[in-house]
Amino acid sequence: MNIDVNLGARSYPIIIQNNLLENLDEYIKNEVFVVTNTTVNRLYGKYLKKYAKKMVVIKDGEKYKNISTFEYIANQLLAAKIERKDTVVALGGGVVGDIVGYVASSVLRGVNFVQIPTTLLAQVDSSVGGKVAVNTKYGKNLLGAFYQPKCVLIDPNVLQTLPERQIKTGLAEVVKYAFIEKTACDTFDESFTFYDFLSTKDYRQNYENIIARSCQIKADVVSADEHENNLRAILNLGHTLCHALENLTNYKITHGEGVSIGLKFAFDLSLKLGLVGSEYHANAISLLKTLGLKTEIPRGMKADKIIQLMKSDKKVVSGEVNFVLPCGKYDVTRKVLQDELLIKEILP
Ligand SMILES: NC(=O)c1ccc[n+]([C@@H]2O[C@H](COP(=O)([O-])OP(=O)(O)OC[C@H]3O[C@@H](n4cnc5c(N)ncnc54)[C@H](O)[C@@H]3O)[C@@H](O)[C@H]2O)c1
Ligand SMILES: [Zn+2]
Known part of the structure; x- marks a missing residue:
């Protein structure tokens, strides 16, 4: 391929x-x-x-x-x-x-x-x-x-x-592509989505296919915005929280573990903001779980510390927490959130 x-x-x-x-x-x-x-x-x-x-x-x-x-x-x-x-x-x-x-x-x-x-x-x-x-x-x-x-x-x-934990870390990025496919892709086809593919097929039998679709989605984004002036930022879905957790655990969690926890968090935030309905929210989280990916923030992490780290993420615009959030099926939007209380309600 x-x-x-x-x-x-x-x-x-x-x-x-x-x-x-x-x-x-x-x-x-x-x-x-x-x-x-x-x-x-x-x-x-x-x-x-x-x-x-x-x-x-x-x-x-x-x-x-x-x-x-x-x-x-x-x-x-x-x-x-x-x-x-x-x-x-x-x-x-x-x-x-x-x-x-x-x-x-x-x-x-x-x-x-x-x-x-x-x-x-x-x-x-x-x-x-x-x-x-x-x-x-x-x-x-x-x-x-x-x-x-x-x-x-x-x-x-x-x-x-490749050890199982490393497979999972890649899989978190794979499922991220399914959540951004519509925004990312010129070739998006509602009748045959990557999301449905991942939900119904055993990925272990289909590595070639999941790698190809993932690369196609990333290639479309990079072709449209090589230097991350705009669209390429959607690849950071799940990553704002991920970077904070990597930092807090001193990189004890893998990048993909941080991403899958960050994906669940992004969906929770979107639900709270009314950007996605409860059905898609539940379905997306169940997909993460079916793939065996982590979704919960490790114990002992303090919300204040997480928020402070998210604010100092290198992708942050002027001190505000800048998120990529799901806003409908396979669709994402970028949002600057000033309301820390709302973020706190979702954190442990
Ligand atoms: N450039 C980018 O756009 C981009 C995007 C995401 C991540 N990254 C970077 O990628 C790095 C993480 O990459 P990674 O997750 O591949 O980690 P890694 O390169 O450390 O590989 C993980 C482990 O798997 C081993 N390994 C590699 N191939 C193997 C195989 N086929 N069988 C058995 N063991 C194998 C490696 O030796 C290593 O121990 C980070 O530094 C991150 O910043 C870059
Ligand atoms: Zn990543």
Whole structure:
């Protein structure tokens, strides 16, 4: 299955195919520079080795998504005499994709970049759209760029080795796409919605399909608003609360766990504001639960602290809490909320 991200001269394809890693000859014609981490290298490095002029392997973990690792990768590429026409392949989850993309955007002022995402989250979200970054002591993803890959190669079979908790974290972003499909998509078809698909089909039998639909929805949004001036902000549905919870738990919860809790919270807020009816609200939350996703804010979190953190979210406009909220089936709207009391009524 192929999905196109339409960005004029920088357009690129997302190719989704089971066993793609065993058929890379079709896609990799010249020697490339490969960057991966220790875990993914052990599992899948062998498929890339024969194409690699140089394999760079970084340590596994979000804490290595920093400027030191950036420097390490850049030095390894420069030592191996990378040239402007060369291609760097990122093989791994969102951490590898984000940091390698940022290196690719900077080394020699930009070399070609290809993503081979290996987590569900990376396959449906982080590998598409061109946001690349590293973390700093001031916060996550604060040094970065918009730098689009030349293509994204997705092999759903690699999900067989992905731990269940990581599958769930990707699934939270997948279901988010179902909640925004109408607002996001030129190709929206009321008679065959992603929401209905997820509600009726076993996603484990359909990874190719759910990845393709997710990528299509994200591609439509990114094509319309690459630099997040407007529409792209709807991808933050569920994320305002998520960022606060990640911060409060010191990243003990996964991103997807924060997102699914944030999705439930957004629906609760919408119900309270009369933006959605009780039937759609109940149905949406039941979908989250059926998919096995977390919906409750962890115990011991104080409402005041959560609100304070939501106000300092980097996507906040002048101190007010800026939400993306469901406003009808598969439809969302952006709302600035001044009424803290209303938010408090929903928080624990
Ligand atoms: N650029 C964007 O638009 C964007 C969007 C969302 C998230 N992100 C970033 O993505 C990162 C999170 O990505 P992630 O959830 O993929 O985490 P991750 O990259 O840390 O991967 C999760 C774990 O799974 C392991 N792994 C990867 N593929 C595997 C496989 N096939 N089998 C077994 N284990 C495997 C990894 O080594 C790691 O231990 C964060 O840094 C976040 O900021 C970026
Ligand atoms: Zn997210």
